[in-house]
Each structure stands twice: as structure tokens, then as C-alpha cells.
Amino acid sequence: MKKDTIYDLVVIGNGIAAQIFLWNLFEDIKCQDFSVAQISDEKLAPACTLRSSATVSLNGISEDVSPLGNDMRAAYYLFEKFVEEHHPDGVIKVDRHVISTNENDENKLIRRYKKVEQINSPFFNMSHRGVIYPSYLINNDFYHSWLQRHSSKSVDSFNLFIKNIKKNDEGFFECESSCQQVVKAKKVLLATGAYAKIFNGFFYDLTGIDKESKNEIKAGTYLEKEIVLPFNSFYLSIDSYNILYKSNILQIGSTSVLGAFSSAPLVECNEILKHCQKYVSFDLGEIAEYQKITGLRHKAPKRMIECSESLVTPGLFHFNGLYKNGFSMSFLGAKKILNLL
Ligand SMILES: Cc1cc2nc3c(=O)[nH]c(=O)nc-3n(C[C@H](O)[C@H](O)[C@H](O)COP(=O)(O)OP(=O)(O)OC[C@H]3O[C@@H](n4cnc5c(N)ncnc54)[C@H](O)[C@@H]3O)c2cc1C
Known part of the structure; x- marks a missing residue:
């Protein structure tokens, strides 16, 4: 310059x-x-x-x-x-599989997607109620x-x-x-x-x-590890949690907390991991194998x-x-x- x-x-x-x-x-x-x-x-x-x-x-x-x-x-x-x-x-286009494992989450799905169907997929360990629709992983x-x-x-x-x-x-x-x-x-x-x-x-x-008072900084956290799975890529949502698989990277999350200096406690990340493990057909492993990734977001009014x-x-x-x-x-x-x- x-x-x-x-x-x-x-x-x-x-x-x-x-x-x-x-x-x-x-x-x-x-x-x-x-x-x-x-x-x-x-x-x-x-x-x-x-x-x-x-x-x-x-x-x-x-x-x-x-x-x-x-x-x-x-x-x-x-x-x-x-x-x-x-x-x-x-950018990878995938079929997002969204399932609910309880009545409350199923009602949320019905409100949002109007109807749910029975999903039998190799990603899950049994049949579940949910929806499948195209989405993108990046x-x-x-x-x-x-x-x-x-x-x-x-x-x-x-x-x-x-x-x-x-x-x-x-x-x-x-x-x-x-x-x-x-x-x-x-x-x-x-x-x-x-x-x-x-x-x-x-x-x-x-x-x-x-x-001004309604502007917030929110930290969002997810778990990430490298792993080779017998699938190309996938985007699964179980109740309010996501499991993403892109280019051999597995991501699970996420949770949010208010403020720039806090990130989600490990115990909460572990609960998400355990919850997801109950429903998928493959082994997610232990929390110690994962990196905890946190990003800071700006949340403006409304x-x-x-x-x-x-x-x-x-x-x-x-x-x-x-x-x-x-x-x-x-x-x-x-x-x-x-x-x-
Ligand atoms: C856990 C998590 C999961 C998410 N999942 C999704 C999702 O699935 N889909 C989705 O669409 N979004 C998702 N988001 C949100 C998405 O990541 C953010 O909305 C987006 O990245 C914000 O982009 P940005 O460009 O506004 O800010 P940033 O990417 O934070 O960029 C800000 C830039 O400004 C620069 N900067 C700031 N201040 C200064 C300064 N004073 N001087 C010089 N440089 C400065 C920084 O260096 C940086 O380059 C997620 C976020 C998190 C944390």
C-alpha cells in the first residue's frame, strides 16, 4: 500500500x-x-x-x-x-435425517414439517419417526x-x-x-x-x-474428531442435536451459552454424546477423543x-x-x- x-x-x-x-x-x-x-x-x-x-x-x-x-x-x-x-x-448436498425420540420432540417436528414418517435407515439402530429432506453440509x-x-x-x-x-x-x-x-x-x-x-x-x-441491550454475544460449542466411517457423509438430527459427517470429520452438537468468555461445560457436551449414541448404528466413542470447538456469534435484536x-x-x-x-x-x-x- x-x-x-x-x-x-x-x-x-x-x-x-x-x-x-x-x-x-x-x-x-x-x-x-x-x-x-x-x-x-x-x-x-x-x-x-x-x-x-x-x-x-x-x-x-x-x-x-x-x-x-x-x-x-x-x-x-x-x-x-x-x-x-x-x-x-x-459444499456437499445430503439428505438430512431428522428423528424424534419422544412425544414432545415429535410434536415439534409435526408443527414444523406438518407430517412425520417412519424412517428405516442404516444410520440408526432402529426405526424412528421423523422426516428426510435435502440440506447442505459445508x-x-x-x-x-x-x-x-x-x-x-x-x-x-x-x-x-x-x-x-x-x-x-x-x-x-x-x-x-x-x-x-x-x-x-x-x-x-x-x-x-x-x-x-x-x-x-x-x-x-x-x-x-x-x-443496544438486546445485542448479545453467544458462544456455540460442538465436539469434533477425525474418523473413517462406512458412509460418505451424513447430516443426522436427533431431537435437538446434530451429528454431521463431512470429509472424515465427525461433529456432534451443539450447545450455546451467553457471553464471550464462557463455553459449554464438558458435562453438557458429554450428555449430548451419550444421548446420540443411544440411537445411531455406529460407535461415537468417548468424549476424551474429541476436540471441543467454540465459535463466538453476534445475536442482534429479534x-x-x-x-x-x-x-x-x-x-x-x-x-x-x-x-x-x-x-x-x-x-x-x-x-x-x-x-x-
Ligand atoms: C457452534 C456453532 C454452530 C453453528 N452452526 C451453523 C450452521 O449450521 N449453519 C449456519 O449457517 N451458521 C452456523 N453458525 C453460525 C455461523 O457460523 C455464523 O453466523 C457466521 O460464521 C458469522 O460470520 P461473520 O462473518 O458474521 O463473523 P465471523 O466469521 O466471526 O467473522 C468476523 C471477522 O471480523 C474480523 N474482525 C472483527 N473485529 C475486527 C477488528 N476490530 N479488526 C480487524 N478484524 C476484525 C475477524 O477477524 C473475522 O475475520 C454456527 C455457529 C457456531 C458457533
């Missing part, structure tokens, strides 16, 4: 929000000449995107039940279209690297942690890093995931009720994604609030941000 470079746009973040936004930006003919810098710091602010179960499902969500449900449906179809057109690395590393390879041709990347953003006298943004390096731009997009709070001061709603321009500092945008469905909702958010830029 030359000392006086002023980018058209700085994107802070290198998770799924930033990557899907960059994909859409450079697909858009109008934005082909944009000069873009991308800043992130995997050591100080590890991306949740690489610590995620990373599945995409329609989950039986019907149209017009809630604004969030409508967004989730729209996002699912955008993701599906993208996969069908571009065949990104790391190998986070392969998928993220594929996206990064595409965007890296068009962006200057910086490995920095931004601690301060301000507008200078000439009206340009100065993003100052913890090692005092400054990256200047005409516009800034924050795609900062769970670290969104650092810059939330730019997004106070000065006209309405303060939403679980909606946040895509807006700062009222107090025009030119500064945020794309946050990707919570449980980040791998599909990122497509919807990216479109919203592109319309605002």
Missing part, C-alpha cells in the same frame, strides 16, 4: 459476511472498478465462520409466518442458487479458501486489528490498527461478527428505543441481520447479526448492503 492510498472501500472482517459481500460486490458490474482493502485479524478476533457446524437447511420454514422466517427462506434459495451456479469447494475451511481465492484477486488484504475508526478533516475514514498502521478509505463496511460491539457506538438509533449505514457517521456501514444461519443469511445481507453502498 502506498502511503497516501485512499481506498473506495475498506471491509473489516474475513468471515462469511465479508466473503459473500465481496463475491457479490465484484459480480456487480457497477463495482468492478472499486478499490477495496480487507482487514482482519484471525489471532485477536478468530472468525466464527471457521468454528461453525456450517450446515444449510430450509428447516420446514413456511412462508409468511414471520419476517425472520421469510428472510431465512429467501436466504436459503440464494445460497442454493449460488451453489448450483458456481459449485464452490467444500467444510468451512475448503469453502472459505475457495471464496478467498476469488476475492483476493481484487482486494488488498491486511492482517491488522482495528481499534479506532474516525473521519479526518478531508472527509475520509482512517482505520487505525493496534500497531498504529492507518488504512484510509471513502467508505467502511464492518463485517465484524461477534466483535461488532467495539464499533456499536456508530449505530445508536438516536430516534427510537435503544436496541435474531435479525443488521445491514445499515450509520446515521451519525454516513459512509460507515455494518453487516452483522449473523447468528445461527450465517452461511445462508450472508447472501441476503450482502444484497442489502450492496443496495446501500
Whole structure:
């Protein structure tokens, strides 16, 4: 970077929000000449995107039940279209098997999917009531690297942690890093995931009720180990728990806990493991064989994604609030941000 470079746009973040936004930006003919810098710091602010179960499902969500449900449906179809057109690395289409093992969970399934059927599958040790429908498993590393390879041709990347953003006298943004390096731009997009709070001061709603208190950081944890099983890949859901198998990686979970400094207690992870073992046809092993993976997510009010321009500092945008469905909702958010830029 030359000392006086002023980018058209700085994107802070290198998770799924930033990557899907960059994909859409450079697909858009109008934005082909944009000069873009991308800043992130995997050591100080590890991306949740690489610590995620990373599945995409329609989950039986019907149209017009809630604004969030409508967004989730729209996002699912955008993701599906993208996969069908571009065949990104790391995405596997599978039949998700969802079973319930008690009356309460079966009633939940019926409410969501309208009807359940008897499922006889080699994954389970006996026949169960449930549903089967197409879904996607994502190998986070392969998928993220594929996206990064595409965007890296068009962006200057910086490995920095931004601690301060301000507008200078000439009206340009100065993003100052913890090692005092400054990256200047005409516009800034924050795609900062769970670290969104650092810059939330730019997004106070000065006209309405303060939403700050409803923003949460939630840690999500799952168990992971490498194992060779006699199946290619699968996505099983037993009551509210998932067992995923992708590229010889077995993942079981997940559980959530409020706050950035806590992760699920091992005892809870062990209970999930034991519960799942009762119903599958193969050996899951012991908890000691698993790594415990925790990712930090930003949960915004009503679980909606946040895509807006700062009222107090025009030119500064945020794309946050990707919570449980980040791998599909990122497509919807990216479109919203592109319309605002
Ligand atoms: C256990 C678990 C299971 C999940 N399962 C699923 C699932 O099955 N399906 C699904 O769709 N979603 C799932 N999610 C949610 C999904 O992973 C997240 O919604 C998504 O990864 C969030 O992406 P993001 O880009 O917003 O944030 P992140 O991936 O966290 O990226 C944030 C980026 O911002 C950078 N950054 C932040 N602050 C700064 C700063 N000040 N300076 C420089 N860089 C900064 C970070 O370095 C990072 O690159 C799961 C999450 C967890 C934890």
C-alpha cells in the first residue's frame, strides 16, 4: 500500500459476511472498478465462520409466518442458487435425517414439517419417526479458501486489528490498527461478527428505543474428531442435536451459552454424546477423543441481520447479526448492503 492510498472501500472482517459481500460486490458490474482493502485479524478476533457446524437447511420454514422466517427462506434459495451456479469447494448436498425420540420432540417436528414418517435407515439402530429432506453440509475451511481465492484477486488484504475508526478533516475514514498502521478509505463496511460491539457506538438509533441491550454475544460449542466411517457423509438430527459427517470429520452438537468468555461445560457436551449414541448404528466413542470447538456469534435484536449505514457517521456501514444461519443469511445481507453502498 502506498502511503497516501485512499481506498473506495475498506471491509473489516474475513468471515462469511465479508466473503459473500465481496463475491457479490465484484459480480456487480457497477463495482468492478472499486478499490477495496480487507482487514482482519484471525489471532485477536478468530472468525466464527471457521468454528461453525456450517450446515444449510430450509428447516420446514413456511412462508409468511414471520419476517425472520421469510428472510431465512429467501436466504436459503440464494445460497442454493449460488451453489448450483458456481459449485464452490467444500459444499456437499445430503439428505438430512431428522428423528424424534419422544412425544414432545415429535410434536415439534409435526408443527414444523406438518407430517412425520417412519424412517428405516442404516444410520440408526432402529426405526424412528421423523422426516428426510435435502440440506447442505459445508467444510468451512475448503469453502472459505475457495471464496478467498476469488476475492483476493481484487482486494488488498491486511492482517491488522482495528481499534479506532474516525473521519479526518478531508472527509475520509482512517482505520487505525493496534500497531498504529492507518488504512484510509471513502467508505467502511464492518463485517465484524461477534466483535461488532467495539464499533456499536456508530449505530445508536438516536430516534427510537435503544436496541443496544438486546445485542448479545453467544458462544456455540460442538465436539469434533477425525474418523473413517462406512458412509460418505451424513447430516443426522436427533431431537435437538446434530451429528454431521463431512470429509472424515465427525461433529456432534451443539450447545450455546451467553457471553464471550464462557463455553459449554464438558458435562453438557458429554450428555449430548451419550444421548446420540443411544440411537445411531455406529460407535461415537468417548468424549476424551474429541476436540471441543467454540465459535463466538453476534445475536442482534429479534435474531435479525443488521445491514445499515450509520446515521451519525454516513459512509460507515455494518453487516452483522449473523447468528445461527450465517452461511445462508450472508447472501441476503450482502444484497442489502450492496443496495446501500
Ligand atoms: C457452534 C456453532 C454452530 C453453528 N452452526 C451453523 C450452521 O449450521 N449453519 C449456519 O449457517 N451458521 C452456523 N453458525 C453460525 C455461523 O457460523 C455464523 O453466523 C457466521 O460464521 C458469522 O460470520 P461473520 O462473518 O458474521 O463473523 P465471523 O466469521 O466471526 O467473522 C468476523 C471477522 O471480523 C474480523 N474482525 C472483527 N473485529 C475486527 C477488528 N476490530 N479488526 C480487524 N478484524 C476484525 C475477524 O477477524 C473475522 O475475520 C454456527 C455457529 C457456531 C458457533
